[in-house]
Amino acid sequence: xxxxxxxxxxxxxxxxxxxxxxxxxxxxxxxxxxxxxxxxxxxxxxxxxxxxxxxxxxxxxxxxxxxxxxxxxxxxxxxxxxxxxxxxxxxxxxxxxxxxxxxxxxxxxxxxxxxxxxxxxxxxxxxxxxxxxxxxxxxxxxxxxxxxxxxxxxxxxxxxxxxxxxxxxxxxxxxxxxxxxxxxxxxxxxxxxxxxxxxxx
Amino acid sequence: xxxxxxxxxxxxxxxxxxxxxxxxxxxxxxxxxxxxxxxxxxxxxxxxxxxxxxxxxxxxxxxxxxxxxxxxxxxxxxxxxxxxxxxxxxxxxxxxxxxxxxxxxxxxxxxxxxxxxxxxxxxxxxxxxxxxxxxxxxxxxxxxxxxxxxxxxxxxxxxxxxxxxxxxxxxxxxxxxxxxxxxxxxxxxxxxxxxxxxxxx
Amino acid sequence: xxxxxxxxxxxxxxxxxxxxxxxxxxxxxxxxxxxxxxxxxxxxxxxxxxxxxxxxxxxxxxxxxxxxxxxxxxxxxxxxxxxxxxxxxxxxxxxxxxxxxxxxxxxxxxxxxxxxxxxxxxxxxxxxxxxxxxxxxxxxxxxxxxxxxxxxxxxxxxxxxxxxxxxxxxxxxxxxxxxxxxxxxxxxxxxxxxxxxxxxx
Amino acid sequence: xxxxxxxxxxxxxxxxxxxxxxxxxxxxxxxxxxxxxxxxxxxxxxxxxxxxxxxxxxxxxxxxxxxxxxxxxxxxxxxxxxxxxxxxxxxxxxxxxxxxxxxxxxxxxxxxxxxxxxxxxxxxxxxxxxxxxxxxxxxxxxxxxxxxxxxxxxxxxxxxxxxxxxxxxxxxxxxxxxxxxxxxxxxxxxxxxxxxxxxxx
Numbered sequence: 001x002x003x004x005x006x007x008x009x010x011x012x013x014x015x016x017x018x019x020x021x022x023x024x025x026x027x028x029x030x031x032x033x034x035x036x037x038x039x040x041x042x043x044x045x046x047x048x049x050x051x052x053x054x055x056x057x058x059x060x061x062x063x064x065x066x067x068x069x070x071x072x073x074x075x076x077x078x079x080x081x082x083x084x085x086x087x088x089x090x091x092x093x094x095x096x097x098x099x100x101x102x103x104x105x106x107x108x109x110x111x112x113x114x115x116x117x118x119x120x121x122x123x124x125x126x127x128x129x130x131x132x133x134x135x136x137x138x139x140x141x142x143x144x145x146x147x148x149x150x151x152x153x154x155x156x157x158x159x160x161x162x163x164x165x166x167x168x169x170x171x172x173x174x175x176x177x178x179x180x181x182x183x184x185x186x187x188x189x190x191x192x193x194x195x196x197x198x199x200x201x
Numbered sequence: 202x203x204x205x206x207x208x209x210x211x212x213x214x215x216x217x218x219x220x221x222x223x224x225x226x227x228x229x230x231x232x233x234x235x236x237x238x239x240x241x242x243x244x245x246x247x248x249x250x251x252x253x254x255x256x257x258x259x260x261x262x263x264x265x266x267x268x269x270x271x272x273x274x275x276x277x278x279x280x281x282x283x284x285x286x287x288x289x290x291x292x293x294x295x296x297x298x299x300x301x302x303x304x305x306x307x308x309x310x311x312x313x314x315x316x317x318x319x320x321x322x323x324x325x326x327x328x329x330x331x332x333x334x335x336x337x338x339x340x341x342x343x344x345x346x347x348x349x350x351x352x353x354x355x356x357x358x359x360x361x362x363x364x365x366x367x368x369x370x371x372x373x374x375x376x377x378x379x380x381x382x383x384x385x386x387x388x389x390x391x392x393x394x395x396x397x398x399x400x401x402x
Numbered sequence: 403x404x405x406x407x408x409x410x411x412x413x414x415x416x417x418x419x420x421x422x423x424x425x426x427x428x429x430x431x432x433x434x435x436x437x438x439x440x441x442x443x444x445x446x447x448x449x450x451x452x453x454x455x456x457x458x459x460x461x462x463x464x465x466x467x468x469x470x471x472x473x474x475x476x477x478x479x480x481x482x483x484x485x486x487x488x489x490x491x492x493x494x495x496x497x498x499x500x501x502x503x504x505x506x507x508x509x510x511x512x513x514x515x516x517x518x519x520x521x522x523x524x525x526x527x528x529x530x531x532x533x534x535x536x537x538x539x540x541x542x543x544x545x546x547x548x549x550x551x552x553x554x555x556x557x558x559x560x561x562x563x564x565x566x567x568x569x570x571x572x573x574x575x576x577x578x579x580x581x582x583x584x585x586x587x588x589x590x591x592x593x594x595x596x597x598x599x600x601x602x603x
Numbered sequence: 604x605x606x607x608x609x610x611x612x613x614x615x616x617x618x619x620x621x622x623x624x625x626x627x628x629x630x631x632x633x634x635x636x637x638x639x640x641x642x643x644x645x646x647x648x649x650x651x652x653x654x655x656x657x658x659x660x661x662x663x664x665x666x667x668x669x670x671x672x673x674x675x676x677x678x679x680x681x682x683x684x685x686x687x688x689x690x691x692x693x694x695x696x697x698x699x700x701x702x703x704x705x706x707x708x709x710x711x712x713x714x715x716x717x718x719x720x721x722x723x724x725x726x727x728x729x730x731x732x733x734x735x736x737x738x739x740x741x742x743x744x745x746x747x748x749x750x751x752x753x754x755x756x757x758x759x760x761x762x763x764x765x766x767x768x769x770x771x772x773x774x775x776x777x778x779x780x781x782x783x784x785x786x787x788x789x790x791x792x793x794x795x796x797x798x799x800x801x802x803x804x
Contacts, residue, residue: 487652
């Protein structure tokens, strides 16, 4: 099977999950109080921006992943569906974190977020192991070095996310700082990376 | 008419229907009670995961179905719309089942789910009978064996779903177990299937 | 400009507008009362099915329309946006009709629906006049007979919808029957039509 | 990397953001009062139409922008994600403006809208500077005149939107009139423009 419809379905899930984040940005206030409510709602905007960027990063990585595929099969489509179910779940824990960041629910909210991203990382890893085993679904045009490079990028995902989840059990606020730092590090690393990613494709 | 836009419209419906499932996952609780509320909300997560996987399976099957088409016409587009209306309806009964699984509304909820999937199966069957009659819209590249194989896969859908609906009238919880078992069986069967599905295309 | 992204944007709007209809299907009831509530909610399901089919028909017609285009320009994209704004508005009046069909709000609800479809028809007509004037954006492969055929199909849309709106001012229920009859007639006409639409493309 | 999936992801965001605007059009009224409620809700419809057209204009411009790209890279994808995060945020301030246009919250609402469009303009500008620097990602087929033309179109965006935001601090209603005038001017300018935009591509 060709990969084009798998990409279309995935792009749909990614773009809808990101856009649905805006439904959780609210400001119920009478006219006179609106300015103050908006100023105090900054955790909502921060959660929206963070969530959009995180889903955007997952999308870029999914892009890199599917660009090396020559074809797909039912097993890959099913693993991809499990991965996408985690991505489309993200608006829920992000909403929880934005709402409970300053109260006693912060721990439960950040742990829920961490479990979701850990599961996404695990399904991404299983999916990659399945398609790259004996180059099962990999395009012939892709060299082994690129395969190994993607493998090295995907493997740390699950332990890092699981670690951040454990940190959240101890201190949810430190876990939030850690997750923000990882995201910035990721984006910065992409910018500074000597490896020219456009070569991958 | 080419099938590309029918596929784009269908992929849009499938991906939105799956992603909208997250809007039904909620946790309204004060900070201190959030952890407990989340732990007791597992039917919501189970319903989300089940719904996402079920819509994913329908999508994979629609993928296989439309890959054998050489073209489409107005009648097929209309039958496809009726089928998609059932798929996009799924978030409603899935929400009902998640909410009422432990109370007296379980029977009504599962029956509503069953009627929806039965109608989807019937429209899928009518659609397939229309396109495969005298190979009306089938690509010349597809051999008769593949056509017969898809026919054998599509025919049991309506009786199985109608049967599960009848079981739900008698025992909604047994019907839920049955539907979960059928889904697992389907996924397992796909994995173990000797038939190489990539040959279909 | 190529038409592919205009089609992708339009397909996105059509599929989201259709899928959002499910958000208006609700059943708030305690467990014991769920069955009765669901049975009495049939106007919601009827509105969902009708709305999905109506949006599906508009989508098929948009499909036929854009298939004869060789290219697009900024004016066409803007007219298309105005048309799509009417399509994406449809979930609102459909929700109103489903909610108020049996009370005094029926007239206002059906008139709102009628104004929306009348505006959609007018923008579709302006858009078609713009692209077909001196075959401005029409593909060379399309013969004049097909152009004239589409023109004959598009012109009656605005007066029919405006007429149904006027009927709704007099009797909203008769207008609903009329709109349902027109939809059935349209679908039946498509099926019986001697003209082979696949020839258009 | 090819630009096709960046376009698909972007088209998804644009079309969902535009369609979600309808969720903010509501009319909660008893049957007898529905007509009056609908007549008095015209700021909601105006906000919907304005929001849909504004998102449509941004989409057309994104279309023009991405049509001159030969390829994309991770930095461009990230900048594009930041830009899209602003676009997908628009339904929130548009909802605020529709709700508070006649009360004391108008200033806060219009300023929130202005900050959003200003940020969108800034990210669009940074994105364009990145891709056009030494023609980094520009297609060879595009001549320098077209590049310069797009540069001249993109540069005024940020100052105009920032200016409108400052005006809103002084008079929110004048800022609304200004934003409406700019939108009409933009559309009119497109129609009257001697430059044939279809040449760009």
